[in-house]
Amino acid sequence: MITSKACYFQFIVSFTICFVCIGGSLYKFRCNSGKCTRQHSNFTSGTERYFDTLNECRLLCGEYSSLWPIPTKELRLGDQTVEIHPNSISFNYTDGSDEVRGFLNQTQEIFLDNLFKECGPRCVHSTVVPLHITIKLDSNDLSLTWATNESYVLHVASDNNKTEVTLTASNVFGARHGLETLSQLMVAKNYADGNCLLVLAEARISDSPKFAHRGFLLDTARNYISTKAILRQLDGMASIKMNVLHWHITDSQSFPLELVSYPQVTKQGAYSEDESYSQADVRNIFQYAKQRGIRVILEFDAPAHAGNGWQWAPSANLGNIAVCINEQPWRQLCIEPPCGQFNPANENLYKVLDKVYSDFAQLIPAEEILHMGGDEVFFGCWNATEEIVDYLSKQGKGRGASDFLDLWAEFQSKVLELWDRARNSQIPSPTVLWSSHLTDPSVIEKYLPKDRYIIQTWVEKNADLPKKLLKKGYRLIISTKNAWYFDHGFWGVTTYYNWRKVYNNKILNSSLILGGEACTWTEFIDEHSLDSRTWPRLAAVGERLWADPTMDATKAEGRFYRQRDRLIKRGLSPEAVTPFWCEQNEGECR
Structure with missing residues (x-):
């Protein structure tokens, strides 16, 4: 019963x-x-x-x-x-x-x-x-x-x-x-x-968009990110109308890009044979991105951030193409381990880079540019390298900061010439450099012509560097360090920036500002955590750069939650940003 x-x-x-x-x-x-x-x-x-x-x-x-x-x-x-x-x-x-x-x-x-x-x-x-x-x-x-x-x-x-x-x-x-x-x-x-x-x-x-450059930087050198995971990011970017994937593809930790001219760079620089990008992989990503309205800008960072992958040069009778590779104590030689910087005192460096830039020129579509990196050159490394000190001495220079700036600018001038030759274009295209000691407003006009260089600033929101560079007539891309660096909050004394902080970060409005980029550096991120560290916060950047709304994030809640839902349906795994009760009762959880 x-x-x-x-x-x-x-x-x-x-x-x-x-x-x-x-x-x-x-x-x-x-x-x-x-x-x-x-x-x-x-x-x-x-x-x-x-x-x-x-x-x-x-x-x-x-x-x-x-x-x-x-x-x-x-x-x-x-x-x-x-x-x-x-x-x-x-x-x-x-x-x-x-x-x-x-x-x-x-x-x-x-x-x-x-x-x-x-x-x-x-x-x-x-x-x-x-x-x-x-x-x-x-x-x-x-x-x-x-x-x-x-x-x-x-x-x-x-x-x-x-x-x-x-x-x-x-x-x-x-x-x-x-x-x-x-x-x-x-x-x-x-x-x-x-x-x-x-x-x-x-x-x-x-x-129509407010800014022409609506970008996302993805670092695949600190930790390898599979092509499948990269394509997934492009799907997410397309959903929010972002139009630039800035691909930081090489660094001192690894060189995972296949080079036709020097395959030994990849063999010694990639983490493994399976953790590298073939020329076909890169071309496929370019094509996949363009079909979704997205440019891919490759970054070949130099002269710093160049270590693993360049150890083979002495055995090939080319001398030290790079110096300080993996040396200790690292704090005296670089910003973070492992160390490594190109050696501007070695003329063979430019012979090698001539072919390397030709490889990049063959890989990158004709209308696209190259990001040349150019940040965090550590003078302590060059100062600890005898052949570089001797090279400066023969030029009548010493070991002061201005002497190393001159050496750095000499390198930059030579590699820009190599890139122009590799491109073989009637009208030389601009290139992009990170803000650095070389782009300091007090010296930049001495070293970097404004018609050739676009500066990507990575300073705090209240820093006056962007305004000073604008006054001098330089074009800028803005990456606000204390709002749009998505690796922050997981190491050191850095702070995590929630989507509201990301959304409310307004950038300067000027005809010389091309737009901005959010950055996912991967020292503490791999493809298993990539989605959750990047999304849905990148969507907040997307609306800022497309529409530059006057309203703040509190007026965008419901739409933002809906966009996160779309990302999930399209195969991404964005982090949760609020209890679902709060989504169902918008405005009740502030």
Whole structure:
């Protein structure tokens, strides 16, 4: 005989199973003053509009819906939705070259793949309303540089029979951004027989970025990061319209890049044969990135940060190409172990680098630049190297800071000439250097012409270096050290910067500022922790550099949580930033 308690338990279990099987929820959600809050399903009012899911509420709640980053120009959004299925979407872009149509075909595939991820594994609910997308481009230009026009205009209109989307852009990259925005105007809808998508029935958006350089630095030399993990970062970057992957690919710890001219550099410099990047790997990453509207800027750091991989030179009768390699005590010879710097006193260095820069020139697309590093040169290493001291002495120089600055500038001038020769371009392209002693406002004009060098500053927010360099007419990329260094908070006396601190970091606004970069240095990060250390904080940088909003992070909470949800659906593993109760009750956990 079943007791009353057992009978009650059986009823609850049966009810729960049935409730789950039809996609139900204990809660519904309502929009209150632009924020979504939850309400128990048993206590909803018949006079208010309630939504079945939090994401559905976010789509129709607030000035910016769930868009990330926010559009910068016109934004008009309807308050009704239409059910669609990814299979009911069709495209029209008959104009354009074969190469442009090929690019758009791949963009279409990525767009649809992202919609199926949003819809979920049960994306089988049938709908009858088709969605038709017409793409119109002003140009067949496929070059992606700081001068590329990334603007777009998106128009969504619906009637009882269909939804029409018109996307107008200057080029394929603006069109790509527009499709990214369109995907964010959709949300999964759950039914007993499966899922479909809801799309806003009406929308008009005109949009373009505030900054041309919206970057993310990834260090793959301290710890090796697999190509699979790098591609995953590019997927995340595409979702927030970031357009530069700054790839710090070599350092004193390892040289994992395959060189055609000197394969022994990789053999001695990579952690293992499996932990290196072939030329094909790098080209694949360049292509994968460009298809997502992202440039890849390789950094070959020099003359410091050059150690492992260069030990072979003496046995090849080339002398010491690099000095202080792995020497101790390291604190007297470099900023962090292991030590290693190029040896400007050895003329064979430039003969070797001539071929190395040619390798880079063959690898990097014609319109792309090279980041030349150039930070943290440690004069103690050169001062402890007899042949360098002798070299300076023969030039009538001593061992003071200005003498080593002159040597450093001599090296920089010679390698820039090597790079120009390798590029063989009629118009020499600019290159990028980190801020350093060489870029100090008191000496920079002596050593670095402003038409050739862009300076990437990595100083604290309140430092006056960027303003001083701007006054002298130098172009800048800003990496605010005490807000956008994502390795901070896990070593030494550094501080972790939460997403609100990251979001609220405004950079200077000047025609000479190309934009900014967040940086993930990997001394204490590998590919298993890469996602959680980088995401979703990088999304906060993405909105700052695309829209440079005047509002602070407290006004962006719901949209930020929704963007984190998108990242998860697209295969990333971002860290949690708040209890889920706080997500369901926006504004209650400050």
